[in-house]
Amino acid sequence: MRFSPAGEPGVPDSRSATRYLIWLAARHKLLFSAGLLLGVTWMVAQALMPAAVGRAVDGLSRRDSDALLTWGLVLLGLGVLQAVAGILRHQCAVRNWLAAAYRTVQLTVATANRLGAALPRRVATGEVVSIGTSDIEQIGHAIDITARGTGALVAIATVAVILLDASMPLGLVVVLGVPVLMAVVGLLIRPLHRQQHAYRDAEGALTTRAGDIVSGLRVLRGVGGEPVLSARYRDESQALRTHGVRVARVQALLEAAQVLLPGAFLVLVTWLGARFALAGQISAGQLVAFYGYTAFLVSPLRQLTEAVDKLTRGHVAARRVVRLLQLTPELVDPARSATVPDGPGELVDVESGVRVPPGRFTALAAAVPEDAVAIVDRLGRYTDSDATLHGVPLRELALATVRERVLVADNDARLFTGQLRAELDPHGAADDAALDAALRAASASDIVDALPDGLDSLVAERGREFSGGQQQRLRLARALVADPETLLLVEPTSAVDAHTEARIAARLGVARDGRTTLVCTTSPLLLGHADHVIFVEDGKVVAEGSHADLHDTEPRYRSTVSRGED
Structure with missing residues (x-):
């Protein structure tokens, strides 16, 4: 079974939301690959900047003007590369977002046309509306964040290699500390996923209720049922608000963790680097570089947690889209269509x-x-x-x-x-x-x-x-x-x-x-x-x-x- 607009390659017959997201990315391989490459270039250019600053500081401390000029030019080059890659990456991100979101709209409309009169009997109106107003946004974000998330992973690996080469203890702190931070943040993802799922269900039901009330408002007023339906809508609206508050509460904890944990990590690495510098184990330039790395790591860590969050939301949305796309029409064409004479017939x-x-x-x-x-x-x-x-x-x-x-x-x-x-x-x-x-x-x-x-x-x-x-x-x-x-x-x-x-x-x-x-x-x-x-x-x-x-x-x-x- 395949679900696609006319002329488009079909979606794989799978109930997996993950496979649907992969399928969306594969529809624009060149654009998606360009986004990944630019995301990696953008983040790695930032990751190498502290090393260039450290080398320039060491050159300054040795009064080596050539080294200072050389590493200053390297720093300038990295800055230009980062700016250009960032601009192009953002353009690819917007196009990937639009491609994923609106291809989902195309598939949804094609499925609605294919189901025809059976659609209202198979799916609530609010469910279809929510796909077009909410789910496509989450799916677009899931495709968009992949480039930044990949760049963040590569940047963290680059920083870890540089730190291990400069100082084994500090390198191990980074190599072991980053997974611990991600594990702590990951503990908040599952409850967030659960709350988002409940909120999305309540949102679809409330949208359906609103559509029913509006379409039957004249009849409701005629039979005196408007106050009853209004009260019911108000109760469901308050229930949706409660779900929204729960999602916001977990989201707030996630946002706080994204600031607090990397900040604490920065303090730890800076303190250890200062002790090693005082002990003569690392140079002043390396200390500056270590501080720059720990400050830089706040960004890729936030990118990774954002990626987990958006991929989770996108997965929830994609699951609902796939559920709609998997619906089969009540009537299908015969395996071999018969012919019928031209002109009016009985x-x-x-x-x-x-x-x-x-x-x-x-x-x-x-x-x-x-x-x-x-x-x-x-x-x-x-x-x-x-x-x-x-x-x-x-x-x-x-x-x-x-x-x-x-x-x-x-x-x-x-x-x-x-x-x-x-x-x-x-x-x-x-x-x-x-x-x-x-x-x-x-x-x-x-x-x-x-x-x-x-x-x-x-x-x-x-x-x-x-x-x-x-x-x-x-x-x-x-x-x-x-x-x-x-x-x-x-x-x-x-x-x-x-x-x-x-x-x-x-x-x-x-x-x-x-x-x-x-x-x-x-x-x-x-x-x-x-x-x-x-x-x-x-x-x-x-x-x-x-x-x-x-x-x-x-x-x-x-x-x-x-x-x-x-």
Whole structure:
């Protein structure tokens, strides 16, 4: 199984967050390797500076001007090298951060598209949002810190070799002291990891709760449930704050340890170096160099602890991303896709007995609305079934083929942010005449006319500036602009007034003349304009005919479309 945007090498089929981070780094081998090399150069240049200063001090004490000049120039060269390597390393770090973070976004979006309608049932909304707002940042930091962490390790090894060569006791203090310091700091990493994991879970749950409240705010106010949900959100928010305080407490201890322990180490090495200098075991220049090394070691030690911290955070985030990427869609393409004849064909739902004739305007009325939705899901292959097109089972066709030839437009569809023209015609294939015709058929021309820039106006998130009925008409116009071979509409006029519904009913059949159309509705206005009406009860077809004939001869149909009133 592979998870990747089109044209990208796939992520290995592994549940390992570590392997995912390695995979991200491998996507940009040259950039990542350059970052490592520059990180090592940047840190080693700093590590060699105390040695150059010590040699210059020894030259000064011997009144050797040539040595002083030579080591002064070496110090200048190291400073220039450090500055250049630092600038280039930072550029590589930013690019590595962006590459890792936004490749994760690409994979997440590709997975969301691949899962399709199954995504909301498989993953909470807050989990997906948190990946895009929080986890990508931690993953980017994990890739970025690798260069500095590697440079810090090489710099510490360089310093250890120099100190061991100059003074075995002082060298051993550094060689043995650094692992001890890292071990002490490492004791704080595990509780930090645990607290971060709990905080991330609570954050995702709270984001999901907030999304649910906002999307259902109108309904909550109607039933008086707003105070209850607000209180629940407040409690969960306080619980998240508690988790955040716990993370901050461990983080504060880690930050304090990063300052205190290297500082104590600096004092120890300086004291030992001064005693050796007084005893004549090391020169004044070497004492200065030792002091410089111990002061310098504060930086790589902090880099290492920061690396452990960020890699831990990145690992937590990557684990959640991998969990999402490992989700499989409910429907998959067959191993070998069948072929289906060109042109409109009869669409059949074997389970219910619904047969949608090609090129006609058909209406489906169900005694229970959920039955109509289930039938449309099967005909659109959003659930696995024995439904057929041209006599070929849909499960034997590639999903892309089914989506291209059969379009399902229901009231769960959303309006997205952007220009209205692009919202109605995402592929940019329709001209103004086609857009105007679709808007007129959906009785949505007045919506566009009221906008300041017409079709060039910007749509807010989820089209919140439009009422429910206006959004429904714009969604219908979008489906008509697509002009699919077969269009399945689910209650396309449930949120509009009677006058608007009458206009849509009169125009819809004309707009879809010669194209296969199925409208699931119990509206007499729409049913009266249909070429053929199918009545379903208990999930099975029980009657077919015109609206007038069924209304006169089928009491159950009459009761359904008249809402129980004669």
